[in-house]
Amino acid sequence: MIVYFSIAFSLVFIVFGSVTLRYNSDRLREQSYDYCRQIVEARIALIDTYFLQLQNASHIIASDAEVIEAVSNRNGTETIDYAVELYRQRNVAEKIKQVDVLGNIDTTLIIGSNNACLYFYGQSPRRGYDFSRARWFENDSSAPGLAARFTGLHDTDYLLGDVRQTVSLITPIMNATQFGATALAYLVCDFRLEPILKAESITGDIQIAIFDGEEPMYFSAAAFSERQQAALRQNLLEGQRSFTLPQDGWSGAPYIGVRESSNVTRWTILGLMPLTELETNRKANTLFVVLLTLLSIGIIMLLSALLSNSILIPMQKLLTRFNAIASGRTDVDFAPTASPEINLLSRTAQNMLSNINRLQQEAISHQALLSREQFKVLQHQVNPHLFNNTLQSIKALALCGDTAAISRTTTLLGKILSYCVYNPLDMVPLSEELNYIENYIALQQIRYPNIEYDIDCDEETGSAYVPKLIIQPIVENAIEHGFNGVKSGRIDLCVERDRKTINIIVVDSGVGFDLNKLGAIREQLERPSAEDAGERMGIGILNVHMRILSIYGPGHGVSILSRPGMHTSVVITLPVERRESAC
Numbered sequence: 001m002i003v004y005f006s007i008a009f010s011l012v013f014i015v016f017g018s019v020t021l022r023y024n025s026d027r028l029r030e031q032s033y034d035y036c037r038q039i040v041e042a043r044i045a046l047i048d049t050y051f052l053q054l055q056n057a058s059h060i061i062a063s064d065a066e067v068i069e070a071v072s073n074r075n076g077t078e079t080i081d082y083a084v085e086l087y088r089q090r091n092v093a094e095k096i097k098q099v100d101v102l103g104n105i106d107t108t109l110i111i112g113s114n115n116a117c118l119y120f121y122g123q124s125p126r127r128g129y130d131f132s133r134a135r136w137f138e139n140d141s142s143a144p145g146l147a148a149r150f151t152g153l154h155d156t157d158y159l160l161g162d163v164r165q166t167v168s169l170i171t172p173i174m175n176a177t178q179f180g181a182t183a184l185a186y187l188v189c190d191f192r193l194e195p196i197l198k199a200e201s202i203t204g205d206i207q208i209a210i211f212d213g214e215e216p217m218y219f220s221a222a223a224f225s226e227r228q229q230a231a232l233r234q235n236l237l238e239g240q241r242s243f244t245l246p247q248d249g250w251s252g253a254p255y256i257g258v259r260e261s262s263n264v265t266r267w268t269i270l271g272l273m274p275l276t277e278l279e280t281n282r283k284a285n286t287l288f289v290v291l292l293t294l295l296s297i298g299i300i301m302l303l304s305a306l307l308s309n310s311i312l313i314p315m316q317k318l319l320t321r322f323n324a325i326a327s328g329r330t331d332v333d334f335a336p337t338a339s340p341e342i343n344l345l346s347r348t349a350q351n352m353l354s355n356i357n358r359l360q361q362e363a364i365s366h367q368a369l370l371s372r373e374q375f376k377v378l379q380h381q382v383n384p385h386l387f388n389n390t391l392q393s394i395k396a397l398a399l400c401g402d403t404a405a406i407s408r409t410t411t412l413l414g415k416i417l418s419y420c421v422y423n424p425l426d427m428v429p430l431s432e433e434l435n436y437i438e439n440y441i442a443l444q445q446i447r448y449p450n451i452e453y454d455i456d457c458d459e460e461t462g463s464a465y466v467p468k469l470i471i472q473p474i475v476e477n478a479i480e481h482g483f484n485g486v487k488s489g490r491i492d493l494c495v496e497r498d499r500k501t502i503n504i505i506v507v508d509s510g511v512g513f514d515l516n517k518l519g520a521i522r523e524q525l526e527r528p529s530a531e532d533a534g535e536r537m538g539i540g541i542l543n544v545h546m547r548i549l550s551i552y553g554p555g556h557g558v559s560i561l562s563r564p565g566m567h568t569s570v571v572i573t574l575p576v577e578r579r580e581s582a583c
Contacts, residue, residue: 010297017293024285029256032273033242037258039206040271043197044262050196051169051264054189055148057099058171062187067095067110071173071185075113089119096187097121104195106166107159109188110173111137117158118185129158137170137188148172150265152212156190166190167217193218209270211236217267224272228255235259236268245272314342322349330357386443386476387413393446405446412443420469427577430495430502431462437471437493444479450488451479457495464502465577467551473540474506474558474570482510482568497576501556504572513562525558541570548574 061067070088074080096108096119107122115132117125131137136154148171157163168190172183197208197218210218214236221229225248235243235257245255253274260269314337324332332353334346390413397405419436434455441453475491483489489509496503513521525545545558552575562568 010300014293014297017289017296021286021289024289028281028285032256032275033258036206036256036271036273037242037260040208040258040260040269043208043271044260044269047196047269048262048264051150051262054099054169054191055171055264058148058169058187058189061096061099062171062173064095067092068173068175068184071110071112071118072175074118075184092119093121099187099189104191105189106192107156107190109190111186111188113183113185122190123156123159123161125158126160131158134158136168137186150267152215153217166192205274205276207272209272211268211270213268224255232257232270244275318342318345318349321346325349325353389447390443409443409446412439412446415439416443420472426468427465428468429462430457430464430466430504431459433466433468433471434462434493434495436469437475440472440475441491448479448483448487451483451491452489453491453493455493457493458497461495461497461502464497464574466502466504466574467547470544470548470572471504471506473544474572477540478506478508478510478568478570482508482512484511500576502574502576504574506570506572507567509567512564512566512568513560514564518560518562521560525560544572548572 070092073088074085092110096110099105099108100121105122107125108120109117109125110119111131112118115130117129117131134154136151148169151168151170153165153167155163156166168188171187171189173185173187174182175184193210197210207220207223208218209216209220214233224232224245227248228245231243231245236259241259243257245257247254253276255272255274257270257272259271261267262269317337318334321332321334330353334350336343336346390409394406394409397409416436416439419432419439434457438453438455441451445451471493475493478491479487491509492505492507494505494507496505521541524542541558541560548557556573556575559571559573560568561571
C-alpha cells in the first residue's frame with residue numbers, strides 16, 4: 001500500500017510538474033508575443049504619424065490656388081509660353097518642395113491629365129514618359145472618391161538615373177470651382193521606408209517587416225530560410241495575428257511573429273523576434289521544475305511511510321463498508337475512527353446512502369401513484385354508465401324506427417370507443433382531443449337535447465400535444481353534476497395560449513359548487529395523494545390533476561372557480577409541446 005501511495009503521489013507531482021513546465025513555457029511565449037506586439041504597435045504609431053503628416057502636407061499643396069492655376073493652364077494649352085511657364089515652374093517647384101519639410105522625400109511630381117509630368121522637384125523625370133503605362137499609377141485613376149492613397153513598392157523607371165524601388169503617395173489635385181469630382185492632375189511623392197523605420201532604434205532583436213497584402217515592401221529576407229519565408233507567407237495568407245516560424249534544421253533560429261495593420265495605409269506591419277532567449281529561459285525552467293519534482297517525490301515517499309499506519313487500517317475498514325454498499329446492503333453503519341479525513345468520507349458516504357434510500361422510497365411512491373392513475377384511465381376509458389345509457393337510447397330509437405338517429409348514435413359511439421380504447425396514455429394533438437369532446441357532447445345531446453356547447457381553439461394552438469382523455473372527465477362532471485338533474489344548460493370550452501403555457505377553460509352554466517365542497521376539492525388539488533383519487537371524485541377533476549402533475553410537475557394541473565348558483569370554470573394548465581412524447 002505504501003508503494004501504491006508513493007507511486008500515485010509521485011505521478012501526480014510528475015503530471016503537475018509537466019503542466020507547470022508547459023504553463024511557464026506558454027506564458028513566456030505569450031509574454032514574448034505581447035512584448036513584440038507592443039513594439040509593433042509603437043512602430044505603427046510612429047509610421048502612421050509620419051504618413052498623416054505627409055498626407056496633410058500633400059493635401060495643402062494639392063489645394064494651393066497657384067498650383068491649381070498652373071496645372072489648369074498647362075492642361076488647357078498645347079502651346080507653352082516659356083516666359084510665363086518658367087515663372088510658374090519656379091513657383092510650383094517652391095510649393096511642392098515644401099512637402100519635404102518632413103524629410104525622406106526623394107522626388108515630387110505633378111502628373112497632368114495627359115499622363116505626363118508637368119512639374120517636379122528632386123530627380124528629373126524622363127521626357128515623354130507615359131504614366132498611364134505604370135500599373136501603380138493607373139490603378140489610382142479608378143479609385144472611388146479620388147482619395148489620396150499610398151502605392152505598393154514599385155520601380156522608378158520614370159526617373160533619370162539608376163532604377164530603384166520606392167513607395168509613393170498619390171494625391172489628386174482638384175479644381176474646386178468646377179462642377180464634378182474630376183482630378184486635374186496628381187501630386188506624386190516618392191519616399192523610401194528604410195529611413196522611416198530606422199529613425200528610432202528598435203529594442204532587442206525584433207525585426208520589423210512591412211507587407212502590402214502578400215507582397216513584401218520592407219523585409220530582410222536574408223535572415224530567414226526559405227522554409228521560414230514560406231511559413232511566413234502562409235500565415236499572412238491565413239490572416240494569423242500571432243504565429244511561429246519553425247527552426248530550419250540545425251542552422252538559424254525559430255521566430256515568433258505578430259501582425260498588425262496601419263490605420264493610414266492598411267499595410268500589414270510584422271514584428272519578428274528570434275526565440276533564442278526564450279529557449280534559454282525554457283531550459284532553465286525545465287531544470288528547475290525537474291529538480292522540484294524529484295524533491296517533492298522524495299518528501300512524499302517519506303511522509304507515506306510515516307502516515308501509512310494511521311491511515312491504512314481505517315481506510316481498509318472504509319473500503320469494506322463501501323464493498324457492502326456495492327453488494328446491495330442499505331443498513332451499513334460507518335463507525336467513527338481516529339482519522340478526521342476518514343470520518344469526513346464516512347459521513348459523506350452515510351449521507352449518500354441515506355439519500356439513496358430516501359430517493360428509492362420516493363421513486364417507489366411516485367411510480368405507485370402514476371401506475372394507479374394510469375390504471376384508472378384504463379379502467380374508465382369507457383364509462384359504463386355512458387355505454388349503458390347509449391345502448392338504452394339506441395333501443396328506444398329502434399322501437400321508434402328512427403334508423404337515421406340510430407346510425408348517428410352508433411357512429412358517434414364508435415368514434416368515442418376508437419379514440420379512448422386504443423393507446424389511452426398517448427400524447428395527441430389538442431385538435432384531436434377537442435374533436436373527441438365534440439363527439440362526446442354530441443352523444444350526450446341524444447339523451448339531453450337541451451345541452452348546448454361551443455368550442456373555441458385556433459389552428460396553431462390545436463397542433464400542440466396534450467395528454468389524451470384529460471378534458472372529457474371535466475365535461476362529464478359538468479353534465480352529470482353541474483346541471484343537477486335538469487340536464488339543460490351550456491358548456492363553453494375555450495383554449496388560450498401564451499408563449500409557454502396552454503390554458504384549457506371549461507365553463508358550464510350549472511348550479512356551481514357548494515363552498516365547503518369547493519374548499520375540500522381545492523385542498524385536495526393543492527396536496528394530492530393516491531388515497532384521495534377515486535374516493536370522492538373518481539376519474540374526475542382530481543385524477544386529471546394528479547395525472548398532469550405526474551407528467552409535467554408543479555406549476556401545471558387543474559384549478560376551479562365557482563360559487564353556488566353561478567357557473568363553474570375549470571382551468572387545465574399545460575406547457576406548450578410540439579412533439580409527441582410518452583406519458
